[in-house]
Amino acid sequence: MRQFLDNIKKPFEKGGKYERFFPLIDALDTFLYTPGHATHSGSHIRDAVDLKRTMFTVIVALLPALLFGMFNVGYQHFLAIGTSASHLDSFLYGATQVLPIVLVSYAAGLGVEFVFCIINRHAIQEGFLVSGLLIPMIMPIETPLWMIAIATAFAVLFAKEVFGGTGMNVFNVALIARAFLFFAYPTKMSGDKVWVALDGQNAVDGFTGATALGDLSALTAESSSDALLQVTAKYPLWDAFIGTIPGSIGETSKLCILIGAAILLLTRVASWKTMISFFFGGFLMSVLFTIWGANPYMQLAPWHQIMLGGFMFGGVFMITDPVSSAQTEQGKYIYGFLAGFLAILIRVFNPAYPEGVMMAILFMNAMAPMIDHYVIGANINKRLNRKKQA
Amino acid sequence: MNMSFKSQTFRIRKGLDIRLKGQAEKMDKIVHSKHVVVKPTDFHGLTPKVLVKEGESVKAGSVLFIDKYNPKIVFAAPVSGKVTQIERGDKRKVLAIHVEADELISYADMPNFQMGTRDEIIEKLLQTGLWAFMRQRPFDVIADPNTLPKALFVSAFDSSPLAPDFDYMVEKDAKYFQAGLDLLKQIVPVVHLSVHQKTTAPAFLQAQGVQIHTFEGPHPAGNVGTQIHHIDPINKGETAWVMGVQGVIAIGKAVLDKKYDVSRWIAITGEVEKPCYVKTIAGALMQDILAQNIDTAQYRVISGNALTGDQVGTKGYLGFYHHQVTVLLEGKEPKFVLTEGWLSLGLKRFSNSKLYPAAWFGNKTYQHDTNLNGEERAFVVTGELERVFPFDIYPMQILKSMMYQDLDEMEKLGIYEVAPEDFALCEYVCTSKINMQEIVRGALDLVQKECV
Structure with a gap:
């Protein structure tokens, strides 16, 4: 195997026929074999961990939510057309709907990445393996494939490569893809038509296709609390937790997201500081709203509030992206808290953006360097004061 | 001021003890290396000016070369014998001065350290080549003798991977250690000696005329930089001097025995037949120290520890500041993804990341290669x-x-x-x-x- 790889690698090496395409074959080679590079300067030994294993862990953490998402796509589909189907059928149907989106996302994103790697003669980095899976999971199931392709290519190009590639992006790449579609094709990204795959079949009477957040945002105009009861009866806490409600592909099952969160926190791949403070921020905002209680939406119980929409998914998989997050340890508390706080604030106050999480996280991405600036500034001042006292 | 007192304990919480196989056993022998060198490259940033010629005879303590830009700083021969070669590299850069050792070592004259002002003591340390042991922060280079530092810091333990036990090594040289401190405390405002919570050696715990600080916790608790940061951090414009235990002992020998004696105890660790302690000299040939054949295609021979040492090979020499030799398995073989690579279980791989079992479970030691x-x-x-x-x-x-x-x-x-x-x-x-x-x-x- 090793020899075979070395043989096919030859034409790609320096002076070889396909020298320019070296990053491609290098990506394959380093996927299969950790290269025999020994240390040459500094520490003679290095930790066994590498970025491949780290990124792979994120993918593993995403899998429960993805698999459940596939099931739920089928489940909602059969519910909508009024046919009863086994869980397996639901899952298989969902898989046929979801997998093309995943493939398109990877193909479009990796395509752009490869082109840039070849132009810049860089090795291909692992970052997009995660972004490429996140993008499908935050899309409504009825998003056309060509839109996925455009959005992914746009995000990789303008959110990542123009800033200098992996590790240099200011904004979360996956969220940029979603924000792009949200503003470029608003009718395809919100409303009642996109969350459930109908596949051209007729829905049963009484089917609305709306999401909990869509229904809830209508409540801001209401005044009776009966309206709230109607909505909460439609999306009970337990269903919201298990995930059998309409929504973006990967966001509905809070249980699966929590499994992912456990994997990320136990392996320390994601920062618990960011994650916990995000939930605390969102929860606190919800509590404040229930105290205020100016409209039925505000009266929604805080634990129900954070179980709906993409709040949990954002809090586990989006806010913890180390590149676009605050990078100082104290900064992570502030960053996470404000993002969670704003997510619920936007959601409740602005009916035009039922999903506030995306906006809140992107906004805090932009604020993260400033948070770090002040945290580091405090450290610098401490050092200066120490000198004055000495 | 002949008082010593214990101040607070510093608990280092952040850090990591890398658990490697090959800790030296407390069993020692003496190695006489016939072939000894002094490498200007051991002293970072130094431009040497060589004062001896090939074929010349030198005594232990005779000046071999000086710092071209600060001629007061001189570097002495560790043994007496004949200068056999002045090894040069690219652009005639001096790499090493080789000395073939005499059977019986004769020593150059040593000034009397017992009395003198601060300036006179510094002058004597400079003349004898012992100043090379004095390093400074900032910049981590040989100390500038013209500055007045805020303190001298000495770390009485090493926490790096497979590091030797200083308690064991200082035992035989306890009186020299104290004599060295007695001299050094006259040239700095204060001497800070940092011991480990588990330190037992009386030479450290009962050291006179110094401030003793206790540290506990994982590596880098033993790094003098960590200790300075916790005891009295360096501000802009300040200087701290630092010296290793071996340097203090060498100065003590100069004071008491009137000899330039840079012999020292070192630990041979890692992938060797019998990890143990040996007494040898700075600049000794690795082959002599290791006393076994090592295939350098498969193993890496390091003067110093696995984190900061220099790769020297079996034909290399023990560095001036080093008190440890580490032999590691080379890691030049590709690792297949599922068996040993990034998707493997990794039972045999050490890591601080929770992505590997090593970070979850206990005290097992690991064979660590250089990949x-x-x-x-x-x-x-x-x-x-x-x-x-x-x-x-x-x-x-x-x-x-x-x-x-x-x-x-x-x-x-x-x-x-x-x-x-x-x-x-x-x-x-x-x-x-x-x-x-x-x-x-x-x-x-x-x-x-x-x-x-």
Whole structure:
């Protein structure tokens, strides 16, 4: 195997026929074999961990939510057309709907990445393996494939490569893809038509296709609390937790997201500081709203509030992206808290953006360097004061 | 002032003990190396001016070369004998001065250290070549004899991987250690001696005329940089002097025995037949020290420890500041993804990351090779450096300022307090495999050149 790889690698090496395409074959080679590079300067030994294993862990953490998402796509589909189907059928149907989106996302994103790697003669980095899976999971199931392709290519190009590639992006790449579609094709990204795959079949009477957040945002105009009861009866806490409600592909099952969160926190791949403070921020905002209680939406119980929409998914998989997050340890508390706080604030106050999480996280991405600036500034001042006292 | 008192205990929480196989057993022997060298490259930033010629006879303590830009700083021969070769590299850079040792070592005359003012003592240390043991922060170079430091810091334990037990090594030289301290305390305002919570050697615990501090916790608790940071951190414009235990002992020998004697106890560790302690001399040939055949294609021979030492091979020599030899398995073989690579269970791989079982379970020791275990990547993972860096300094941010060479920012973030070795653990745990010690060294050189 090793020899075979070395043989096919030859034409790609320096002076070889396909020298320019070296990053491609290098990506394959380093996927299969950790290269025999020994240390040459500094520490003679290095930790066994590498970025491949780290990124792979994120993918593993995403899998429960993805698999459940596939099931739920089928489940909602059969519910909508009024046919009863086994869980397996639901899952298989969902898989046929979801997998093309995943493939398109990877193909479009990796395509752009490869082109840039070849132009810049860089090795291909692992970052997009995660972004490429996140993008499908935050899309409504009825998003056309060509839109996925455009959005992914746009995000990789303008959110990542123009800033200098992996590790240099200011904004979360996956969220940029979603924000792009949200503003470029608003009718395809919100409303009642996109969350459930109908596949051209007729829905049963009484089917609305709306999401909990869509229904809830209508409540801001209401005044009776009966309206709230109607909505909460439609999306009970337990269903919201298990995930059998309409929504973006990967966001509905809070249980699966929590499994992912456990994997990320136990392996320390994601920062618990960011994650916990995000939930605390969102929860606190919800509590404040229930105290205020100016409209039925505000009266929604805080634990129900954070179980709906993409709040949990954002809090586990989006806010913890180390590149676009605050990078100082104290900064992570502030960053996470404000993002969670704003997510619920936007959601409740602005009916035009039922999903506030995306906006809140992107906004805090932009604020993260400033948070770090002040945290580091405090450290610098401490050092200066120490000198004055000495 | 003949009082010694114990001050507070510093508990280091951030850090990592890398559990390697091959700890030296407490069993010692003496190695006489016939072939001894002095390497100007052991002293960072030094431009040597050689004063001897090939074929000349020297005594132990005779000057071999001096610092071209600070001629008061001289470097002496560790043994008496004949200068056989002045080894030069590219652009005639002096790499090593080889001395063939006499059967019976004769020593150059030593001045009387017993009395004198501060300036006179420093002068004598300079003349005899013993000054080379005195290093300074900032910049981690040989100390500038014209400055008045805020203190001298001595670490009485080493916490790096497979490090020798100083308690054991100092036992035989206890009186020299105290004699060295007695002299050194006359040239600095205060001497800080840092011991480990488990230190038992009376030479350390009952050292006279110094301030004793207790440290506990994982590596880098034993690094003098960590200790300075916790005891009395360096501000801009200040200097701290540092010296290893071996340096203090060598000075003690000069005081009591009137000899330039840089013989020392070292530990032979790692992938060797019998890890043990030996008594040898700075600049001794590795082959003699190791006393076994080692295939350098398969094994890496390091003078120093696995995190900060120099790769020298069996034909290399023990570094001037080193008290340990580490032999490691080379890691030049590709590792297949599922069996030993990034998707393997990794039962045999040591890691500080919770992605590997080693970080979850106990006290097992590991055979660690020199593979990079990945490829260099963008600086993306946050928080991992902070877990092993017990300084009130932002490691990732200061490293970035060093990478883009922003002098102002480096200064604000605390570059005067750090040395390359302080970043060795950061470099070890880095997921993106960035060569941090090299970056820190480059930055320190730049700051020294631009600001001083």
